[in-house]
Amino acid sequence: MNLILKKDHLKHLLNAWRQDYEVYAPQSLQNFTHFLPLQDGFELAFDKAHNTRIPPKALFLPTSEALLKFTRFGGYEEVPSETAPRLIFGIHPCDAHAMTMLDTVFEQERYTDPLWKARREATVVVGLGCDEPCKTGFCTTVGSGPFNHAGLDAILTDLGEIFLVEILTDKGEYLFTQLETASEDQSMQASEVQQAAKASMPIAFETEGLKQKLDQNFASPYWEEVSRSCLGCGVCTFLCPTCFCFDIVDEAQRGERVRNWDTCMFRTYSLEASGHNPRPSRVERTRQRLSHKYSYWLDQINQIGCTGCGRCVRYCPVGLDIRAMLRKAHQLPSEVLHA
Amino acid sequence: MPNEGRSPYLPIPMHVLHAYYESTDNSLKTLELSFDDPQDAREFFAAFNPGQFCLLSVIGKGESALGVASAAWEGDFVRFTAQKLGSVTTALHALKPGDPIGMRGPLGNGFPLEEWKGKNLVIIGGGCAFSTLYALTKHLHHPSNRGDYGKLTVIYGTRTSGLCMYKQDIAAWHQRDDMEVHQAIDVPEQDWLHHVGYVPDVVKEVRPSPVNSVAVVCGPPIMTKFTLPALVELGFPPETIFTSLEKRMKCGIGKCGRCNLGPKYICKDGPVFSLAELNALPADL
Amino acid sequence: MPDIDALKAEAKRILSEGMVDMVIGFKAGDTPLHPQPAFFKTPDEVDQLVYNALCQNNLATYLTRFPKNQKIGMVVRGCESRSVNALVFEGQHPKDGLYLIGVPCEGIIDWRKIVEQTGEEVFSIFEQSNNTVLVESKSGFFTLEKETLLHESCSRCIHPNPISANVVIGELLPEGDPALAREKVAAFASLSMEERHAWFRQEAERCIRCYACREACPMCYCEECFVDHITPRWTESGTTPAGMQGWHIVRAFHQTGRCTSCGACERACPMDIKMTYLTEKLNEDMRRKYNFEVGLDATTPPPFSTVTLDDKSRFVI
Amino acid sequence: MSETPKLVLFQCQWCLFAPADQEWVDTQLPENIHLAKVPCTGRINPLYLLNAVQSGADGVMVSGCLPEQCHFKTGNIAARRQLEEFSDYLNHIGYEQDRIRFLWLDLQDRGVIQKELAAFEAQITALGPAHNLATRVAETVGGANA
Incomplete structure (x- = not known):
């Protein structure tokens, strides 16, 4: 009605x-x-x-x-x-x-x-x-x-x-x-x-087969290329409507256990107490962000974990454009298997 | 443990029952915790399965994920062994019997014990990651469980003999005739009667049979990295090799995002994975 | 505007002669509003090099990412060259491992100010000789006064010309007037205590703690930032007033005698938080009390790493 | 102002006061004054001051050795530069610079610390409570952007 x-x-x-x-x-x-x-x-x-x-x-x-x-x-x-x-x-x-x-x-x-x-x-x-x-x-x-x-x-x-x-x-x-x-x-x-x-909205990149490309190129130099100018700040993820990661911290002075927004783009996000970090550089962290949205969400709920709001594109301080990154990803070879 | 109405972030109130050092260098400490509310204990043990982990809360310091090192039949307490590494584990080491502590769990899926029934088990552990395997072995020792499984082999390596955990129990295991125990240390020591060498080499030496067997591997990443291929070489199909993973965790229930391995969360979908499953996931460890 | 062809030629020359392993500059972004930092390793790649008033990042921030034995060429403006000097002083890269191609800078344009007037869909932007900018957008052509589009930190820039660059492309510009920066600080200081605090609180409370300001700043290269420190925890985590204010107070204070007023922090902020009123105050104090400006050379230590007994200070008895 | 101001006294552990004064500071300091001993005034990170200020200190006093008598040679002078700038800077955003005070004292100055603290307290009392940056308390649940 x-x-x-x-x-x-x-x-x-x-x-x-x-x-x-x-x-x-x-x-x-x-x-x-x-x-x-x-x-x-x-x-x-x-x-x-x-x-x-x-x-x-x-x-x-x-x-x-x-x-x-x-x-x-x-x-x-x-x-x-x-x-x-x-x-x-x-x-x-x-x-x-x-x-x-x-x-x-x-x-x-x-x-x-x-x-x-x-x-x-x-x-x-x-x-x-x-x-x-x-x-x-x-x-x-x-x-x-x-x-x-x-x-x-x-x-x-x-x-x-x-x-x-x-x-x-x-x-x-x-x-x-x-x-x-x-x-x-x-x-x-x-x-x-x-x-x-x-x-009026052009198709920004091809999504068909994109997940496979990302999965297959897990160890590709592509990730180093696209993350080279990344500053490693949290703008793209904090302004993202589908990003949900959080941190849990005890604030002893305030007497509260709080949860704060956190982002996979931070070094401390996955840093373990032993000093080991599974994602030590911006390369792995960029890979995590993109793969989460365009591969892992698909495995989990069969939907792309991005709704195309464009905030990350608009506010990235170095002008990194996820659409361009994904267009580039789509041109990756398919034969390489992930490590 | 599904959270009917209860916040999954709210720890179960516990108290420290016993606290003692496990290793001679005081880097490992075992805590045995008792439940403040018997109802919590009932709910915990109804859901508990060896291989699961809990998040221990020291109020004001934070939470730390630790594998459960006790079997349900041992009593109404839960055992953990913590290595002193970060701020929370340092606080855990400072706890004395009687101190309050919070616990969330059991979390994760634990070992697929039902699937393993009727099979021989090869349990391979290294360092402090042996704690969940200790829980598994204890679980299997109970007379009502032991008959469900075949031959039991335990291979446990540590850097030095002083770092070996649960010494008394393991000494007693050597006397049992329903299991085979192989202990190893990295470098030779005086009076050491067992193997000397790295765990993967000991596995190659012991040569457990892959026939109708399941291998469970828990240890530091470097040990796991070399032990898994050694088992494959011995003829274990990837579906019969299991390992327990860990990564930094905050929520423990698949929401905070950080412990993912591709589309799987170690906290929620693991921490136990078979090698076959791991091979299908990205190497993001 | 420097001659882009001369800039490219120089970048190609130092690459092809093997003087550097890489040239850091800008390339065209996916929209004309956002040129991107770029890392050229071969002379052919240099064809993509662009330089215009929309290049808003301080490229010196990338310097600490590369090993010290790598020879790096960089296109630098006044602020960038001073940041590089400060980094060299702090031992982050050897001076002889650098080749700086200097460009005198007429100021950086705030893309948000363009979008406000022309709409988001911008097709092209031309900087014209009469200090105007011609923007072609979906809603038509716009001629905008460049002066009105500049970032605040640029409109009061003191050193537009690159300092200690190996070569300068383009004609040197007149130096700026330090009085402009002083006026700004003085104007803020003349407000009442309550007004100043209200401004600070209002700016800080928008913070989402994404740390874009930290990552955009060339001088924020600490392996572990004070906010990430766990024992002891220096500031509250999260977006509580204490946490947000603590972050802004200390971030700026850690730049005392190190900040080149480039304004990259403010430009990176997704919440449009003003920050330079903090660092400008500190910079002005360093100029006034110690006659110090950062990055004018790579050898003068900043005031906080030197001590003398003859400080004129209200703390001396 | 009816309330007594909350003060923090940072004391360098190498520049003790005269024995009687030191005993007074260690054992009989009024409740509104919080004593923090540091290995050297040079060790006083501005973060310490910020913590005191955010936690609601109405005034902060730093007591260091006389110039040229620092146990670590120049710690006190280095501290002076930083802390002076820091207090100036806090003044810029809403915490009066008079609330931060640097004191040079040594063993010879008998009875001075009491007088100085009393004078400082009077000064702070006149300024009134510092509420501007005292944000480090449990007051809000939820984020500022919620």
């Missing part, structure tokens, strides 16, 4: 939602956008409709959070999972899609992460499709798209004066009960916008 949301009605609706939810929407922070809870007199930052600088995964897996609180005499207690209802408005499909992949990590059958799960369950996600997809993005290449539905409860299509609202789940339906139904014309118009957006 498709509904119509008039743009001048949006603020009113968001304010109405604030009665029941903590509403997060993209707002300006310095000179970029960020998902922040709406306060009175908020200003949305939709005009810079690109992805927020930090992916919304940070709302579910904060950069730092406490897992345990230490009590006296060597004791400890669990930090309760947070459950206040939240609504994230204006999330782009690539970011929402990424969250469904992270669910497979954090909500596995054997070990569910209670913090992640509680936040996911308490959150309604309303997406905003990308009618003008970003240049650095490549969602269509990796099996997502500018109007992909995965992980969303409802998705909006910008039709000038109005948004067309597609309801995708019950949670989404509950949000938009008072809106009028879209006409067939409007639905048609939206689907044209969606098609055009998709068509």
